[in-house]
Amino acid sequence: MNKYISYSKVLKQIAVDKGNFKTVLFREYKGDSKLKEAYGILIKAVKNYDKIVEIGQLINQKEKKNVIGNMQLFCILVIEQFYSKKKKIEGGGQLKKIITENKDFIAGQLNIDQNAENSSNLIKQDVHVRWISKQSTENKLKKEKKESKKKSSEDKMQIEDDNRLQNLMIQKAEPDDIIENLYTLNYNDYQAVISKDSSVLDSTDIVIQSKSSAMPVYLLFKNIIDSQQKQSLSDASRPSKQFDIIDCCSAPGNKTMQAAEYIKGRGKVFAFEKNQQRFELLQERVQKYGFDKVISCLNEDFLSIDVSQYPNVEYFVADPSCSGTGMLNHIYFDEDQIKLEEENLQNQQNKKSFMERTQQIFESYDNKMKQRIIGLGQFQLKILNKLATFPNIKAFSYSTCSIHQQENEDVVFKFLQENKSFELVEACPQWKTRGFKTKSLPDGNKCIRFNPFEDKSDGFFVALFQKK
Ligand SMILES: C[S@@+](CC[C@H](N)C(=O)[O-])C[C@H]1O[C@@H](n2cnc3c(N)ncnc32)[C@H](O)[C@@H]1O
Structure with missing residues (x-):
């Protein structure tokens, strides 16, 4: 009962005192093994809070006394x-x-069929593990130092953890066909290991990072930076190229660390x-993974x-920051909607396109949520307009984990309209799920998307831009 x-x-801090969900969650459970479970329960509790409190009040009325005093605990x-x-x-x-005692009454009020199949068995996403190749000079040095020093018992434990995960990789994980050092694990295999011992996640050689989240930085390097660097290197009159990168909105730092890894001493x-x-979390992770000499937080x-x-x-x-609507376990994406998507996927004849579905989902939101998404689009555009003013900018990636055009293709269109010296670069030509071709952005398919219902990763959007 204590948990x-x-x-x-x-829940009180979020639902009553109106604290930010992720901020409160990380403050309370950062580094705690309960984080995952807390997230799972709290996200549903916040989403259903008003309805459950209403049910609690009905039970109090029925009983003619306050049998339920603590509404958050009831929820x-x-x-x-x-x-x-x-x-x-x-x-x-x-x-x-x-x-x-009130099980049937509560289920009726919540409109729950108690015999129905648990919809968490529906669309299952893969788990992606990115193995960090610690090749940057600073990291290599740090690792060598670590290895040469006499191992404390803590170090030994760390190495055992790494081995366990490595064994799992060898047996079960599939290397990704696009992103180097990224491995795909079946959700159930991953759960089986983690539920036995979640300490493997403390390894500083791996990051659990969805394929979609790993795409922007990977593509920025593979589709743009590496070829631009090669061109400048072929010009013999110029010395070997050094350049810096800015991650505009960093925490918790997955993309930041990926960029630090790929920059390889340049x-x-x-x-x-x-x-x-979130800054403290970013700083803590950067230090833990040994990137503190390459990354300035x-x-x-x-x-x-x-x-x-x-x-x-x-x-x-x-x-x-975005609406996060691509993440299936997100507060705005409930199990009924996931079921609807399942049905749509199986409907061979009249299957709705991903674009149509995102429009329908947008229309299903209340006004507050619609306004929030439109507001986020304006904020995202401000970030892009700001980075366009840096004196020596050559290229950048723009990404969100939103499924909505208002935060993706529409932001790209407005940015290009206001910044004529930039152009879109075709991102990852071999990737099937493309950005939407809209009236205002007919080449929206130069961008890529992840359809959370089909691509087995979080819904995501990536656009690559370069200076003309
Ligand atoms: C989507 S998250 C970034 C996730 C990160 N790229 C990763 O892959 O781990 C967006 C972050 O931007 C931060 N943020 C929002 N507005 C910002 C601003 N004006 N300047 C700097 N950071 C900002 C938010 O606090 C949040 O932590």
């Missing part, structure tokens, strides 16, 4: 009873008794993060920085 009380306190227990995999509340207590990565707590608003201070920065990673 439920802890979740209920966190957490209802989620555990009706929406979790095990559908069972651990331990005992008065609230559990009330929920058991320069530095400046990582901006406005939010103090800056707790600043990217929109306010003085661009003249960064004359060597030629490339940018722009992955600004």
